[in-house]
Amino acid sequence: MGKHSFLVLNIWLMSYMCPTHRSSLQQQTPPPYRERVEGAESFPLDFTAVEGNMDNFVVQIKNLAQSLYPCSAQKLDQDMKLHFLKNLSVTCNDGSPAGYYIKESKGSKRWLLFLEGGWYCFDSQTCESRYETMRRLMSSTKWPLTRTGRGILSPQPEENPHWWNANMVFIPYCSSDVWSGATPKTDQSKTQCVIAQCVSLWLWLREGFIKKDLSVESKGFVRGLADSGWFLDNKQYKFTDCLDTISCAPTEAIKRGIRYWGGLVPESCRQAHVGEEWNCFFGYKVYPTLKSPVFVAQWLFDEAQLTVDNIHLTGQPIHEGQWRYIQKLGQELRLTLRDVPAMFAPACLSHELITRADWTDIRVKGISLPRALHCWDRSLHHNLHINSSHGHQKHTTPPVRGCLLQLIDSCPWPHCNPSCPTIRDQLTGQEMSVIQFLKHMGFDVQKMAQQQGMEPKKLLGMLNNGN
Numbered sequence: 001m002g003k004h005s006f007l008v009l010n011i012w013l014m015s016y017m018c019p020t021h022r023s024s025l026q027q028q029t030p031p032p033y034r035e036r037v038e039g040a041e042s043f044p045l046d047f048t049a050v051e052g053n054m055d056n057f058v059v060q061i062k063n064l065a066q067s068l069y070p071c072s073a074q075k076l077d078q079d080m081k082l083h084f085l086k087n088l089s090v091t092c093n094d095g096s097p098a099g100y101y102i103k104e105s106k107g108s109k110r111w112l113l114f115l116e117g118g119w120y121c122f123d124s125q126t127c128e129s130r131y132e133t134m135r136r137l138m139s140s141t142k143w144p145l146t147r148t149g150r151g152i153l154s155p156q157p158e159e160n161p162h163w164w165n166a167n168m169v170f171i172p173y174c175s176s177d178v179w180s181g182a183t184p185k186t187d188q189s190k191t192q193c194v195i196a197q198c199v200s201l202w203l204w205l206r207e208g209f210i211k212k213d214l215s216v217e218s219k220g221f222v223r224g225l226a227d228s229g230w231f232l233d234n235k236q237y238k239f240t241d242c243l244d245t246i247s248c249a250p251t252e253a254i255k256r257g258i259r260y261w262g263g264l265v266p267e268s269c270r271q272a273h274v275g276e277e278w279n280c281f282f283g284y285k286v287y288p289t290l291k292s293p294v295f296v297a298q299w300l301f302d303e304a305q306l307t308v309d310n311i312h313l314t315g316q317p318i319h320e321g322q323w324r325y326i327q328k329l330g331q332e333l334r335l336t337l338r339d340v341p342a343m344f345a346p347a348c349l350s351h352e353l354i355t356r357a358d359w360t361d362i363r364v365k366g367i368s369l370p371r372a373l374h375c376w377d378r379s380l381h382h383n384l385h386i387n388s389s390h391g392h393q394k395h396t397t398p399p400v401r402g403c404l405l406q407l408i409d410s411c412p413w414p415h416c417n418p419s420c421p422t423i424r425d426q427l428t429g430q431e432m433s434v435i436q437f438l439k440h441m442g443f444d445v446q447k448m449a450q451q452q453g454m455e456p457k458k459l460l461g462m463l464n465n466g467n
Contacts, residue, residue, distance in 0.1 A: 078103065078155040079146035080170050092174035093127065093138035101147045101170040103155065110166040114153060116173040117229065117352070119245060119304075122257035126245050130176060138174055151355040152225075152370075159357060162374045178254075178281060181261030223380060224294040225373070227354045230283035231305055232332060237325045238310040250308050254278040266290070284336035295376050296343040297369060300330040301414040303351040313349075317440060327412055337408060342376045344369045347409035348420035356421070363419045364407040375403030413438065 080101035090098045118137040121127035131138050153168050154160040175181055233251045242248035242256070255278045257263060265280035268289040273279040280286045287294065306313070306329070311322055318326075330347065337343055344353075346364050353359055353369065360368050409417050415434050423437045424430065432440065439445075449456040 079148050080153075080168055082143055082145050082147075084140070092140050093131065093176055094135075094141070096140040096174075098174060099140055099143070099172065101168075101172070103149065103168040105165045105167050108166055110163065111169065112153065112163060112166050113169045113171065114355070115171050115179055117227075118173045118176075120178050120253070120257055121176045121245055122248075122253050122260050127176060129244065136174075138176060140172070140174055143172060149355075150357045151353075151359040152373075153355060154357070159360065161360070161370055162377075177257065177261035177263065180258075180263040180265065180281075182264050183260070183262040221380075222292050223377075224290075224292060225297065225354065226283060226294055227297045228299060228302055228304065228352045230296055230298040230333070230336070231302075231308075232284070232329070232336065233279075233282050234309065234329070234332060236309050237322065240310060246307060247310060248308075250282075251278060254281045287340065293342070293376075293380055295373060296337065296340050296345070297353050298333070298337070298343070298345050299350050299353065300333055300345050300347045300409060301326060301349040303349060305329065306349075320444075326414060330412060330414075334408060340406070342372075342405040343408060344372050345408040346420060347411050347414065347417045349414040349423075350421050358421065361419060362417075362421065364409055364417070365404060367404055367407055372403075372405065372407055376405055379403060379405065 080103040082099055082101050084097040084099040088097065092098055118134070121130040127138075136142065147170055149155060149168055149170070150159070152160055152163060153170060155164055155168070157164045173179070177183075231250060236249050239249070240247040242252045245253060258278055263277070265277050266286065266289060268291070269280035269286045270277055272289050273285070280289075283296065283298075287296075303313075306326065309325070309329070311318070311325060333345070337345060344364060346362055348362070353362070360370055362369060364372075411417065415423060415437055418434070420434075423432045423434075435445075445456050445459060449459040
């Protein structure tokens with residue numbers, strides 16, 4: 001047959017197929033040879049040169065799988081729909097009801113629960129300011145009735161290859177307390193933090209619709225995915241008074257916030273940091289105390305971290321001291337990740353990853369985040385099966401053969417990974433190459449090459465190739 005393989009598939013579609021699909025297939029020209037089967041329809045799929053176009057082959061198979069869904073499932077809107085909690089004691093900052101968005105997937109026992117992020121306020125002044133500028137994060141009054149999932153919450157297999165048909169729950173953040181507050185509602189201020197939304201929601205989820213849908217075997221098999229929340233309690237580049245949430249050092253803001261929110265932390269972490277519970281709000285300190293497995297997705301040069309460190313990339317070139325600080329930040333973050341068995345840490349300047357539509361394009365060591373998460377998930381199931389007789393789960397698990405789970409870039413500059421998200425000039429909106437971006441930030445190629453003991457041309461090649 002030569003270099004290419006040719007494949008012809010005759011797919012038999014049983015009589016339960018949706019009428020719309022059946023009629024469209026009947027309009028196709030029948031093949032010369034067709035075996036008759038009572039109560040069934042068939043149509044040919046002719047995939048030629050499969051080896052040369054495997055991606056197209058996979059896409060068509062996925063589309064075929066979607067077309068085989070029951071009619072009732074196809075009629076459902078793929079967007080997540082808003083539901084408000086009936087428990088009126090769980091509210092947003094302004095007293096409007098808390099809620100969640102959900103898209104159920106009939107037949108699936110997998111659930112993705114996404115807790116939205118959005119920073120915090122830590123006293124009446126900062127909460128009043130937040131209410132004026134970011135009311136969406138303090139009130140549910142203008143929440144849309146539906147939300148379209150992106151990234152890991154997308155129902156499209158091309159965008160979300162491994163979890164596209166899972167049950168999706170998006171829980172909006174409107175309590176400004178880093179999902180930790182337990183302060184009862186009062187009438188003193190419309191921005192007073194309220195009862196812990198996360199605790200109440202977890203109790204509701206545990207006893208509500210998830211409990212009836214989960215099988216005995218999978219009940220309680222919970223794992224976490226931390227996206228862009230691995231903040232450091234490092235020293236700010238420029239110290240400022242704690243007057244607002246942007247310039248206030250995270251350690252001081254959290255210390256004030258815990259008192260204002262009545263913040264709760266996991267008991268295991270509280271016991272490890274008695275009297276200094278603020279430590280439990282920093283990923284690298286709370287992580288060792290967790291019992292359930294957690295995968296960490298973190299940009300090495302997170303924009304939010306740089307902002308609270310008072311490094312503001314506002315279109316003006318930065319000077320050498322700021323540049324050194326940015327590099328040091330990447331080094332420090334790498335050190336805090338060294339004992340994390342499952343991670344994805346690209347050397348990019350960005351914030352948030354798993355809900356990006358292009359999350360499949362970003363790679364570390366040639367592996368995308370969806371692929372890494374899929375490998376991790378398989379490893380956990382494999383290990384759970386092995387240890388089931390012991391009645392417990394291990395926190396660390398050996399990877400399945402062929403899976404790399406510790407994916408972290410070694411190159412030292414922002415966007416030295418060529419798969420990083422597109423950079424745009426903040427003033428003109430024009431796309432920039434990595435070299436243009438680094439020069440824009442004040443990167444001196446000649447000086448840096450001299451410090452590294454190499455020719456400038458070689459350094460430029462390394463930057464362009466992401467090595």
